[in-house]
Amino acid sequence: MDPRIANTENLAALAELSTELLGKRSDLAQRKARLGQLAPDERREEGRRLNDEREALEAAITARRAELEAAERDARYDAERLDLTEVTETVRRGHVHLVTRAIEELEDTFVGMGFTVAEGPVVETDWYNFGALNFPAGHPARNMYDTLYVEFGEPESTLLRTHTSPVQVRVMEGKEPPIYSVMPGLTHRRDTTDASHLPNFHQIEGLVVDRGITFGDLAGTLEAFTRAYFGGDISSRLRPSYFPFTEPSAEYDITCVFCKGTGCRTCGRTGWLELGGCGMVHPNVLKNVGIDPEEWSGFAFGFGIERMALMRHGIDDIRELVTNDIRFLRQF
Ligand code: 2NL
DSSP, X not given: OOTHHHHOOSHHHHHHHHHHHHSTTSHHHHHXXXXXXXXXXXXXXXXXXXXXXXXXXXXXXXHHHHHHHHHHHHHHHHHHOOOTTOOOOOOOOOOOOHHHHHHHHHHHHHHHTTOEEOOOOSEEEHHHHTGGGTOOTTOTTSSTTTSOBOSSSSTTSEEEOSSSHHHHHHHHHHSOSOEEEEEEEEEEOOOOOBTTBOSEEEEEXXXXXXXXXXXXXXXXXXXXXXXXXXXXXOOEEEEEEEETTEEEEEEEEEEOTTTTTSOOTTTTTSSEEEEEEEEEEOHHHHHHTTOOTTTXXXXXXXXXXXXXXXXXXXXXXXXXXXXXXXXXXXXX
């Protein structure tokens, strides 16, 4: 059998080869034309041979045609297939990071409630981060196991702020009350990263100092904030706690955003999620910044911004926010 049949690459080449092998000018046609010149016995023999050869060639060509037709159909189907998952090459617009958006939305919420926004340095002194805030000299937060210190000046005198409270101290130093301000910003603690902790995270703290401010103002402000930021079906509660810079102090919880208060795994079946702390500004803190605690009183609160973003969007691992996987970030 002519090996060129199986080697043809397409239907056009096969048609050409078919003409060459079976057409008027083919070897078969010429041998057939010469049959008349042969003796009767030879003619019968050659005639049968010619028939067998023609049938074999035709069968091989038909088989190859079927193969080539199938291949060409497959190639056409491949070429015509509409891939609905295909990514189009348009310019994709980016958007602000989840945490940046949380900061902007928190600022908007507080500005809507009459607060101003203040910022301050990330590298701070021991006095602004701890001393002015009524931390006693030997407080456990005040050592290299919890706080990241900077090699500048006296050992343990310069540090990366562990909360945004130093900004509040600076605001109180620089301005007579009344003060209604929030302070968002980056803070650092010597923590090991896990599903609910980052060593570098953002806080937003709030501070109110005015005449006649009470714990009732604190509770009402936080409840109004909770509904404005999380929506009308989420409320807040305060539980007694302790901070050196507030007295009395409280933990601030909101209705669990996952189960809406009925109890689930995320809230430990309590129906509540802890978001931060708050309290009435300690008289010593007011004295430290030159404000008379007999004339003025105030409250303060502090929340972790990453945690708020997790709650708002139902994310269960804080590390997702800093892994920078665009497929994750794009969802929000
Ligand atoms: C928390 C707790 C809190 C404050 C921050 C504050 C600042 C001044 C005076 C008094 Cl200058 N208080 N800030 C008060 C209570 C709690 O944060 O767990 N944050 C994530």
